[in-house]
Amino acid sequence: MQADTPLRAFLTVAEPQLFVADIKAACDFFVKLGFAIEFTYGEPPYYAQVKRDAARLNLRCVKQPVIDPVLRDREELLAASLTVATAAEIKQLAEEFEAAGVVFFQPLKREPWDALDFIVRDLDGNLLLFAGPADR
Numbered sequence: 597m598q599a600d601t602p603l604r605a606f607l608t609v610a611e612p613q614l615f616v617a618d619i620k621a622a623c624d625f626f627v628k629l630g631f632a633i634e635f636t637y638g639e640p641p642y643y644a645q646v647k648r649d650a651a652r653l654n655l656r657c658v659k660q661p662v663i664d665p666v667l668r669d670r671e672e673l674l675a676a677s678l679t680v681a682t683a684a685e686i687k688q689l690a691e692e693f694e695a696a697g698v699v700f701f702q703p704l705k706r707e708p709w710d711a712l713d714f715i716v717r718d719l720d721g722n723l724l725l726f727a728g729p730a731d732r
Contacts (some may be wrong), residue, residue, distance in 0.1 A: 611645070612676035613654040615662045616720045619644050622655045628696050643730075647659050651678045665721050672702075672715070675722035686712045686728030706730050 616622035621640040623633050631646040631653070642657040653676060663673065682685050690704040693716060701723055702715040713727035 603642065604693065609650065611654050613656050614718065614720070614722045616655050616660045616718070617659060618724075619655055619657050619717075621719055623678045626653065626655075628637055629693060629698065629716075633732065661721070668721060669701075672723060674715070674725050675718075677725040677727060680726070680728040683712055683731045684728055685727065686714075689728075690714050696711050 607610040616620070619636060619659055623636065623646060626634065626646040626648075629648070629702065631651075634645040634647045634652070644655040646653050667673065680689060682691055687704065690700075693700070693714075698716050700714055701717045702713075704712060704714040706712055707730070710730045711727050712730045713725055715723050715725050717719040
């Protein structure tokens with residue numbers, strides 16, 4: 597083994613896949629959240645990726661819900677978790693989304709495990725957790 601060969605593979609990023617009914621509408625929603633459209637694929641588009649900073653979300657068009665919406669809401673089944681490094685950033689992000697008119701599933705709150713987080717619901721009901729550390 598060479599000296600520069602790692603002992604194990606290092607995962608650098610995760611890209612959650614969200615199931616959406618309309619790629620264009622979903623892309624427009626994420627642009628409202630400050631994401632940029634990296635690409636759309638297909639004619640008509642049935643797949644896309646949006647990116648904000650190092651966070652990437654893959655969007656896959658499906659015509660029927662893949663999860664029971666009542667169960668998702670009752671159990672708070674998250675489609676993705678996105679994190680920031682500081683309490684100031686999570687507060688700023690919540691304010692940015694509020695100013696953009698985003699409806700919160702759960703407002704910004706302090707969790708018992710010493711985190712600040714909030715949840716938004718996208719147009720297809722996917723629950724997206726945004727989290728950061730709480731002030732100490």
